[in-house]
Amino acid sequence: MRFSLRSSLSTLSVLATLSKQAKSSSCSYVDGNYYCDETSVVVYNNVGFSSSYNDVTAMDESSCSCSTSSTSFSGTLSPFDEELSVHIRGPIQLKQFGVYYPSASTSYKKREVDEEEPCEETITTRKHAHKRDVAVEYVEVTATVYVNANGETITTSITPQTTTTAAGEQNVASPVEHEASAVSSSYTVVSTVLSGTTTAGASSTSTTTSATSTASTVAGAWERVAYYTPGSATNVTFMNHQGGSGSGVWSTCFGNSLSYASSDGKSCASSSTVLDDVTLTSDYEVVMFSADECSGQNGDCGYYREGIPAFHGFGGKYKIFVFEFLMPSDTDGSNSNQDMPAIWLLNAKIPRTEQYGSCSCWESGCGEMDLFEILSAGSNDLISHIHDGQGSGSEDYFQRPTSSSMKAAVIFNGEDGSIHIVEVSDDFGSTLSEDTVNGWLEQTGSTVSL
Template sequence: MKFIKSLCAASLTALSVAQAGCVMSGGNYYCSETDAVVFSNVGYSGSYKDVTSMDESSGVCLQDTVSFSGSLAPLDEELSVHFRGPLRLLQFGVYYPSGGSSLGKRDNQVQEEPCEETVQSHKHKREVAVEYVQVTSTVYVNNKGQPVTSSVAQQEAPGNPATDVVSSYTFVNTIVTPSTSATPSTGTSATTVLTGGRAGSSSPEPASSSSIVSLSSSTKSSASASSTSGSSTSGAWVRSSYFQPGSASNCVFMNHQGGSAGSGVWSAAFGNSICYASSDGVSGASSAQALGDVTIKSGQEYMIFSGSQCSGNDCGYYRKNIPAYHGFGGENKIFVFEFSMPYDTAGSGYNQDMPAIWFLNAKIPRTLQYGKSECSCWKTGCGEFDLFEILSPGSDKLITHVHDGQGSDGTSTGGGGTQDYFQRPTSGTMKAAVIFNGSDKTIHIVKVDDDFDAQLSSDVVNSWLQKSGSTAALA
């Protein structure tokens, strides 16, 4: 989402979406509706180019190499949370494990401050009975992203294009059988592995036979939701940040109107910086304000940082004279959302009727989210995670995708995703949780019905982790 749709994409070695029962719509492939997506094998060791200075007069930015390593790296670094309209946000929260959680020590010790205002929680429960039948297959791919046979893969011939740098991926193909009370789209979900990049869309495009891997296996097994996930927690999760319209605790709303209303800066070289957002989400403000109960229009954006202000060098380099705040860091954390994305057909501008919610490495907006590529770490793969993204105007299918250097040459064109989709909540609201689990290198995105209380019990979190759905294995 760093450069909206034009650069938030990658080419991939994937299941044949045609054989998986997927359909093309608006230039993108979609497979089955899902209530959960699990990213596995997240995190690797690598590096990116971090900004070390920005000259407002010349427009020159200098960078230096930063190395990282970890079970969810670089997405375990501090993240900012971004929203694009048409969108209405009803709840947002961040949780960290208490001392008793099996996921490890709490990554952020900031405690939530008492809210001065509360609003009635929203409940939108629906019962869906789904049977999951999984088909697995191991696929071998060479360094050109071309499928090879297992016998060829076992040959060791350095320098031979047919066998050089062979990777092995296990695909899980989930066939969804809804009950009569549920009406998700039929078809077969696709697990995808990305190995390179293209500009355009984060959905796979038809490719030549040399870059498409078809899933074919006679190995079938019925799997319950509880048996498809190895993730679990013990102990409560404590809420550190929370928002409801008109009330924000330990979280700060910002947008890109710097220099216009008493916070942030503007220059001819870099344009507007980030600044405090007013309660309407789209105007600038001189101090932090809680977002109101507003629906922002197409193309309008705001973002959320934690309530902890940067001090000294603890946030790294950031643009001078901006309100600089920490993001949400750590490899064990939970984000929760309640939102709606109504249709917006009134205009026809850029990103018309294409709402989205996504994470960025918090260094990106603190330097330059939109502009020269050398003035942020985005292009070199410091991390973006699209949670719920509409890829074409008026679509009702929300796609999720990771963009970082994993599985590529160390740029933002790596990562992975799935062509299964969440149904866009155009009327009513959708509740969702995003669970970062460093212990098994997974990130879960799940639709939920539970209330977002000050603490989440291990039973509640485990029920979210055990939801089965689409899978996306990063290389």
């Protein structure tokens, strides 16, 4: 989630909003955003397209400038098949978080965390006022190799990458895509056929409707590869923006970098620490990556800011994020985002460079997806948006869970290029059955066609 006003709504987005208004007399306009009907499902269709974005290749502290190069992408879910970081902002209490991939033989190893060490000082992270009426341009994908249910290798090839792990540790089939040499630890999927791509500059219309589900179903169970409950985590690294004291770095040019988050989520730690059973208050943010460390500058994570703890996000066109959370009211304060909780996803390259500034690929459209976001202080209406070259969002809203927790699943379906945000009641076990996931995919509600 970015906190800066970048541009006005595109013409297509305005047309989509007018279309929605015409269909529902219940829509209201609050602080620059439309709110229409309560929903338990938001589905984004036709997500992937082909274009490019400006990838950061260097950050120069002496001149306070960045170097970039153009990175092309294409795919049914691009750019959201790239590695993603997961962000939560208070007031919020996270009860569960998990990531699932289609089942495979690969096992995941829990990364032990060192005992928390106190920070020497606190450095204020730069914040910005936030507006939600923007649509950005451009967006990449790397090669993905899968093995289908019949044991056949299926490849969508653009720019292959290889997973690297620290010496002596178990190889982790993680958030990053694999080369053909890693087929034995790939994920099982039904198909990787590319379809429905939109070339840069092509005309398209984004609309929000309530319709019968036409989502492609998936075959097989899904394996949990990352999981958190308060005080315990497997393959999850917790960070915030307190770099410069304890971990990470700070500079007058680029401010605070990523740092390890302490167990309260509000301050920094010198090593990886698990988040406790805490309620983050307004404006505090925690970022979640995998526990798979980047191999080094310009390695398997590409470029990242020097001196930071750098970890992989969660990549691939077939993945599921699950959450259980509360968003209680918080009126005791005067923060820039007072009583405005949110859960969102970013291209993991953004926080590894400069999340709150111009030195990242965000402005050129490498991808942001707001899953559950309050845009007006004290509101109980959570809405969702996508920010890339096809940026759009739903004017229908989820009810904010202020007193009892809400469970939700976010399903990235590379089969048909859709992303489903679904309120659910199921348990988040070590596996998710085919029937459970297909049941989520078949739920209907608000549909946004990009």
